[in-house]
Amino acid sequence: MKGQYHVIVQNNRVKYEFDIRRNITIIKGDSATGKTTLVSLIETYDRLGSDSGIEVVCTRRCLTVNNSNWEAVLDRSSDSIVFIDEENTIIKSKDFAKKIQGTSNYYVIVTRENLPNLPYSVEEIYGIHNSGRYSDLRKTYNSFYRLYGSPFSGYDRKVQKIIAEDSNAGYEFFKSAACTDINVFSAGGKTKIRRMLVEDPDSTVLIIADGAAFGSEISEIYMFMRSHSGVHLYLPESFEWILLSSGLIDGNRIKEILEKTEDYVDSSQYFSWEQFYTKLLVEETKNTYLQYSKSKLNIVYLDNRQKTAILHVFHIIWEMMGIS
Amino acid sequence: MLRIVFGDTQNAIYHPPTYFDNTYLDEWITDPRTIEMVKDVDQSEVISARAIDSPFLGSISVKELSGGVKTLILMLFDDSGKIFNASACGDNCAKWIVQIASEKDLTINLHHIMDFSTCNGFSAYIVNTGRYVGSFIEYLDEAFRIEER
Missing domain, CATH: 3.40.50 (Rossmann fold)
Incomplete structure (x- = not known):
């Protein structure tokens, strides 16, 4: 459906x-x-x-x-x-x-x-x-x-630590994009973020996770953020959604899909929009120089032109990532 | 004293509202503490042991009270030794749980982290780890270390 x-x-x-x-x-x-x-x-x-x-x-x-x-x-x-x-x-x-x-x-x-x-x-x-x-x-x-429409806090200073939910391509990109004196960690799964937070509660930290599938964690993380002012959250739909939103791939048609994703995602084929965006990106970039693989980041995405376009999608967290 | 068990535990009632429907006593409903909880949480008036006036639903039976209020009433009166799942209660029930626990030893079961941040003087014993927490932040940090839900 x-x-x-x-x-x-x-x-x-x-x-x-x-x-x-x-x-x-x-x-x-x-x-x-x-x-x-x-x-x-x-x-x-x-x-x-x-x-x-x-x-x-x-x-x-x-x-x-x-x-x-x-x-x-x-x-x-x-x-x-x-x-x-x-x-x-x-x-x-x-x-x-x-x-x-x-x-x-x-x-x-x-x-x-x-x-x-x-x-x-x-x-x-x-x-x-x-x-x-x-x-x-x-x-x-x-x-x-x-209940959790926009938990992004608008914090405007560089954090000490970034926790990326992703362990593969997304993590590699964020590690490459962040200022070199920020420690970037992969949580290796959404349920592990809680423990990483509580083990180092005094650091300023930015969590980057896939909003399309982060629903099970958000209420507890949100509660933690209310009592720990150094914890911040950025929730794009997924890393693949960021790449699709960058305009690098067939701008207008992809833009239309991103704006009305519900009209394109068949619930019997995709358990979440995250899966849909990944499949879309893989198919759209197949046999091109932008060929995407979730397991390892294609280094072409780190070339200056591509990287700049991707960074603009999440410009709201540049200050926290130490990007000038 | 409030004792909290996170996750599945023996002798727990997962869905207290159903248990309530089949075990409640008329005198529980007309107790002044119940009347106050029904007024606060459900915004309804107890008319008698068998009738409630709801501003949303009209005249309703006791069985149509909210799941949260039913669970609170069980916590207050049931002496069977059952442990009731407080995840059937919204955060608007948190202050009542703390109040009931100030009058008697109360063990509750949670399958999520209930927000006690608005409850003054909150403290609890966390059964899973055997530790006392003396504030909401200590409770939150302790709950984050527990995998069970």
Whole structure:
């Protein structure tokens, strides 16, 4: 399934209205904001239809799964939006991650837990906001708001240390780009960043990670940043997204894809946008001087012209990286 | 005293709201502390042991209280020895957990790092590491060293 979907769910008391645009969306936040009520309305509507008194408006079927029926339901559903409430432990399992990877559905999961088996974006983690009452005074309107939209702090001094989530091409590029007196480390995976932070809490540090799949880590890192003012975060979609955004490769067509990525990513083929950007970059540069490999950086990207174009994509962190 | 266990542990109830629905007693609901928690977290009024007035949902049953409030009520009254998963509670329940733990020994289970940063005088015993933390920052640093969630 591709694309963005507008969803309206309502009865005579509450109305929810939101958009879903990637294969995995997370809903979390304070108690009593209506998360369970939303999933319950969708479950009842899917079972009883309009006889329930509930209205669900969406061009795709909205349904729910639980601990006992999820495999059977997923086997017979496709191109649907699947909602899962927080009581269901399946969302933490590797079996669940493996199962949904091959489906064409989108998934909306209610949980406060980190789900490192699932590559969800920091941009698709939402709370539910009560927007008040409008034309119908009996009804409460609820919409989604992004919890971690822009955690970049705007710090304008050189940091002592850079932690790159990436261990291959991205790490090589950032190490090459950073001022030589900054220590650049590879975390070797997103879940290892926490320990690196806590082992050296007094350094000023810039974390560079793939926003497209960093969702499981963001809430805890964000909390740590609030109490450790020296920790800063830069979250491009991925290193491959940076290269694609540099204008080095077929500018206009690639720009269009980057602006409306949801219209190009088939959820049954790509578990995250990060995977899509990597495949796109590999295909677009195949048999050219810019031929890209994730495992080792093609040194042509470090040549002056290419490097300058790439650096301009993340100019907002130049000062932290000591780039003048 | 608040004791925190991160990750799976014995005798834990993963989804306290369901456990609550099947075990709660009427007198828990009309207790003044419950009335106050329902007012603060759910912005609702306890009308009687079997009726709640919600500004969002209208007249509702006790079973339609939020999962967070149900979990808090269990922490306050349940004496079965079960350990309740506080990850069913939003951060707006954190101050109530700290308050309940100031009145009794309370062990909670967490599958995420709950934000206690707004709770004055926060301290806890972290069961996984056997260490006491005397502030939110100490708690956060300790939780970051623990792999279990």
